[in-house]
Amino acid sequence: MKLDAKIPEGPIAEKWQKHKDKINLVNPANKRLIDVIVVGTGLAGGSASATLAELGYNVKAFCYQDSPRRAHSIAAQGGINAAKNYQGDGDSPYRLFYDTVKGGDYRSREANVYRLAEVSANIIDQCVAQGVPFARDYGGLLDNRSFGGVLVSRTFYAKGQTGQQLLLGAYSAMNRQIARGKIEMFNRHEMLDVVIVDGKARGIIARNMVTGEIQRHSAHAVVIASGGYGNVYFLSTNAMGSNATAAWKIHKKGAFFANPCFTQIHPTCIPRSGDYQSKLTLMSESLRNDGRIWVPKNMDDVMAIREGRKKPTDLAEEDRDYYLERRYPAFGNLVPRDVASRAAKERCDAGYGVNATGEAVYLDFAAAIERYGKEQCKIHNISNPSKAEILSRGEKVVESKYGNLFQMYEKITADNPYKTPMMIYPATHYTMGGIWVDYNLMTTIEGCYAIGEANFSDHGANRLGASALMQGLADGYFVLPYTIGDYLSHDIRTGAIPTDTKEFDEAEKAVKERIEFFINNSGSHSVDYFHKKLGKIMWDKVGMARNEKGLNEAIEEIAELRAQFWKEVKVTGKANEINPELEKAGRVADFLELGELFARDALERNESCGGHFREESVELDGEQKGEAKRDDKNYAYVAAWEYKSESAKDSVLHKEELEFKDIELKQRSYK
Amino acid sequence: MSNMNLTLKIWRQNGPDDKGKMVEYKVSDISEHMSFLEMMDVLNEQLIAKGEDPVAFDHDCREGICGMCSMFINGEAHGPDRAITTCQLHMRTFNDGDTIYIEPWRAKAFPVIKDLMVDRSAFDRIQHAGGYISVNTSGNTQDANALPIAKAAADEAMDAATCIGCGACVATCKNSSAMLFVGAKVSQYALLPQGQVEAAERVKNMVEQMDLEGFGNCTNTGACEVECPKGISLENIARMNRELFKSMVAG
Numbered sequence A: 001m002k003l004d005a006k007i008p009e010g011p012i013a014e015k016w017q018k019h020k021d022k023i024n025l026v027n028p029a030n031k032r033l034i035d036v037i038v039v040g041t042g043l044a045g046g047s048a049s050a051t052l053a054e055l056g057y058n059v060k061a062f063c064y065q066d067s068p069r070r071a072h073s074i075a076a077q078g079g080i081n082a083a084k085n086y087q088g089d090g091d092s093p094y095r096l097f098y099d100t101v102k103g104g105d106y107r108s109r110e111a112n113v114y115r116l117a118e119v120s121a122n123i124i125d126q127c128v129a130q131g132v133p134f135a136r137d138y139g140g141l142l143d144n145r146s147f148g149g150v151l152v153s154r155t156f157y158a159k160g161q162t163g164q165q166l167l168l169g170a171y172s173a174m175n176r177q178i179a180r181g182k183i184e185m186f187n188r189h190e191m192l193d194v195v196i197v198d199g200k201a202r203g204i205i206a207r208n209m210v211t212g213e214i215q216r217h218s219a220h221a222v223v224i225a226s227g228g229y230g231n232v233y234f235l236s237t238n239a240m241g242s243n244a245t246a247a248w249k250i251h252k253k254g255a256f257f258a259n260p261c262f263t264q265i266h267p268t269c270i271p272r273s274g275d276y277q278s279k280l281t282l283m284s285e286s287l288r289n290d291g292r293i294w295v296p297k298n299m300d301d302v303m304a305i306r307e308g309r310k311k312p313t314d315l316a317e318e319d320r321d322y323y324l325e326r327r328y329p330a331f332g333n334l335v336p337r338d339v340a341s342r343a344a345k346e347r348c349d350a351g352y353g354v355n356a357t358g359e360a361v362y363l364d365f366a367a368a369i370e371r372y373g374k375e376q377c378k379i380h381n382i383s384n385p386s387k388a389e390i391l392s393r394g395e396k397v398v399e400s401k402y403g404n405l406f407q408m409y410e411k412i413t414a415d416n417p418y419k420t421p422m423m424i425y426p427a428t429h430y431t432m433g434g435i436w437v438d439y440n441l442m443t444t445i446e447g448c449y450a451i452g453e454a455n456f457s458d459h460g461a462n463r464l465g466a467s468a469l470m471q472g473l474a475d476g477y478f479v480l481p482y483t484i485g486d487y488l489s490h491d492i493r494t495g496a497i498p499t500d501t502k503e504f505d506e507a508e509k510a511v512k513e514r515i516e517f518f519i520n521n522s523g524s525h526s527v528d529y530f531h532k533k534l535g536k537i538m539w540d541k542v543g544m545a546r547n548e549k550g551l552n553e554a555i556e557e558i559a560e561l562r563a564q565f566w567k568e569v570k571v572t573g574k575a576n577e578i579n580p581e582l583e584k585a586g587r588v589a590d591f592l593e594l595g596e597l598f599a600r601d602a603l604e605r606n607e608s609c610g611g612h613f614r615e616e617s618v619e620l621d622g623e624q625k626g627e628a629k630r631d632d633k634n635y636a637y638v639a640a641w642e643y644k645s646e647s648a649k650d651s652v653l654h655k656e657e658l659e660f661k662d663i664e665l666k667q668r669s670y671k
Numbered sequence B: 001m002s003n004m005n006l007t008l009k010i011w012r013q014n015g016p017d018d019k020g021k022m023v024e025y026k027v028s029d030i031s032e033h034m035s036f037l038e039m040m041d042v043l044n045e046q047l048i049a050k051g052e053d054p055v056a057f058d059h060d061c062r063e064g065i066c067g068m069c070s071m072f073i074n075g076e077a078h079g080p081d082r083a084i085t086t087c088q089l090h091m092r093t094f095n096d097g098d099t100i101y102i103e104p105w106r107a108k109a110f111p112v113i114k115d116l117m118v119d120r121s122a123f124d125r126i127q128h129a130g131g132y133i134s135v136n137t138s139g140n141t142q143d144a145n146a147l148p149i150a151k152a153a154a155d156e157a158m159d160a161a162t163c164i165g166c167g168a169c170v171a172t173c174k175n176s177s178a179m180l181f182v183g184a185k186v187s188q189y190a191l192l193p194q195g196q197v198e199a200a201e202r203v204k205n206m207v208e209q210m211d212l213e214g215f216g217n218c219t220n221t222g223a224c225e226v227e228c229p230k231g232i233s234l235e236n237i238a239r240m241n242r243e244l245f246k247s248m249v250a251g
Helices: A012-022 A043-055 A093-103 A110-128 A161-182 A245-252 A286-288 A298-304 A323-327 A337-349 A366-379 A385-411 A468-491 A502-520 A526-540 A548-568 A582-602 B034-048 B123-128 B151-161 B168-172 B177-189 B199-214 B223-227 B233-251
Strands: A037-041 A056-063 A185-188 A191-197 A200-209 A213-217 A222-225 A263-269 A293-296 A361-364 A422-431 A448-450 A637-642 A653-659 B004-011 B022-032 B098-101 B112-114
Touching: A012 A093, A012 A110, A037 A043, A037 A200, A043 A056, A043 A161, A043 A185, A043 A468, A056 A191, A093 A110, A110 A468, A110 B034, A161 A185, A161 A468, A161 B123, A161 B151, A191 A213, A191 A245, A191 A582, A200 A222, A200 A502, A200 B233, A213 A502, A222 B022, A222 B233, A245 A448, A245 A582, A263 A286, A263 A337, A286 A385, A286 B098, A293 A298, A293 A337, A323 A337, A337 A361, A337 A422, A366 A385, A502 A582, A526 A548, A526 A582, A548 B177, A582 A637, A582 B034, B022 B034, B123 B177, B123 B199, B151 B177, B168 B177, B168 B223, B177 B223, B177 B233, B199 B233
Parallel strands: A037 A056, A037 A222, A056 A185, A222 A448, B004 B098
Antiparallel strands: A191 A200, A200 A213, A263 A422, A293 A361, A361 A422, A637 A653, B004 B022
16 A cells, blocks of 8 residues: 555645645535544544534544543643744744754654644634633733744743643533534543444444443544553653553554654653652653753762762752753753753763662752842842842742742652752653554544544654644644545435444454453453553663664563463453453553554664664764764655554554655754 | 551442442552552552452542542542642651541532542533633634733633632532532633623523532532632632622623
């Protein structure tokens, strides 16, 4: 099968409008005859459900949580980018497009990214109209902040809870349609398979997580908006329930999976404190505006700190290694996420980690507090202020900027970050890879779409801050609802899809058999036992730095672990009741296949780009010595994998060559 | 501090029709750095190893924002600490040898599904009744800066909008009232110009649905505000009452 991205002809700035002008439409009366299933109710799924229902389609929406409002988009902190140019600092759709392609290390599809930048401004208009309380200035106009990797202020925000406010906006739009009966909402339901009829996605098999009932749902199209697969690492900033099952099920039935090895490890998260750890908590990227990252210069001090004989504040300036400022004088502490994460790992691997596990570095606000304090004293005409006066005033400024984050940190660690540096370490955060989609967001299964983090399309090998919210809402509000009409226009005479067919029979039977297997397996280890083992393999060998030997080992070890899982997994409880262990078992079974494909993809891509760092592919000399080396000659493609068996060794690689007509390929330099 | 040994008394109820009872468990070697839910994970691993049914509880983001976790710990919604959810509660709040009582949210409108999980769909139905602004998501709205909004109003709307819908207010209230939850949503829109058009209908419909769901009335005790993990202010209830009054006067 040849991949066709279906990118419209013409200049990049005109592609989307021309495409919309030409595609088929469904008349309003006929939309009432068409059903669409949406799996997932985060920013992408929630906004898509609402818009499709407004247009007149009958939507069935599914989420595993007890309400659509709880999808993990809610946890996004910092903001949402949009090329509004309200600050008059030279922003434009082209600049947003350029920054996103460059930030993604030139591994995303130009046409999709341009469209994203183009519709970004509409998102802000839409959300304000919905009553989203964005931050405003004293003149009553919208405020902006700046994020890593860009030179303009284009990030809109609602305190440190931008994801929450945008999701509640999409949720409110859904509620309006649920009230009208245009969205039928299935809370506490999990999709366990997709049903394909004559090559087209025509429905899903879902489990009611309260009663255990296995249900058949039919539709004319199926939209997967189930988020990313970061929990393959067990520990991540994802929610506990975040999973790849919906995405993996469609992959197994024909949807290609693209660039699984492109995963974002976020540099500023609260470090692991012990083996019982269930998840990791992100500290917003915005902290790097004022925090300085360091470890001790001398090993003696490292040991003294670990043993509690010294405190970080005891160390003199000359005994500290501000390694980002040392290595990247131009960008300093504000290098992109992938660079900052690798630098922290490098120091900790060399033995300079500052906590008991050896996996933590300091993020220090002392210099910022002093700087702001002095400034405040000057503003208030205090001559010869005491040190205490300066610090007290400086802490107030820092509190006004990051108060909620400092409070969150203190609640988790019991350390006061105003008085002692924070300890941070990188953690898995976001997956740029995902289901391959064409320009219309359709997967390689006809009538099956993937939107938001679940698809691969817009962020290349590294995502810039505040771009995930933008993509989720762009896909859901402004892209999918139009492109899907082109496909559905051929279904106006189809009528409701029956569920009493052999395709539904077979899919349901397979789902039920798997559940029965888990319940009756009576093995010796819990699901988490296997999930933690998988996570450790992934983190150690397919984590921040990867090499051929480690990746080959990972592929073997994951295959062995998978075999052991199917023999020894133990699931308590029954099939026809609430059973969190059963839910987890199904998800981990899929992660055990995905993890292997992830490692294989990382092995095939022998270049370093964005979040994917191959130790074999580094600059050997010159100013960039030791930095990641991209290989555009051999790897400027999207790796789209076709499923053949549970072993990723059988998966077939299809390449979508990337063309860069509007942007010149360059090495990223932050020196 | 060394690790703790604890006695847990947990509400076990096998479905909405089961009577339910408190059951005692022991956990040992609990680190002070664990979150409360990680302590519950330890207990559940222990139960699974013994072939017993693990304790069912709701949880998801484990960073205090999704609103899924919902435990009544030692008589307080989300436990003894303030301005946090159960998932942000850490074991250093407790001492070696403590006995901890863990119960579900208890309210007529929140029936128990199993153990510590309750059905909060009543909250969703109140939102369906009017928790939105009737604007289509076509993208053809006016420019976001066409209508300036005073910073103070926007900030106050944001404070109300930070409600995570966890239900701690209902669980805490002696009347099982949902007025802090409903007041927060009504206030968010009442404070913004976009919310004015439908203000009267919205507040009437949401309050009517709230009453239909079987939530109690507000008697101004203020316990909800104390236990709210996001510090939603009682002023929102007052504002909702004003809005309701206005809507009635307006007819």
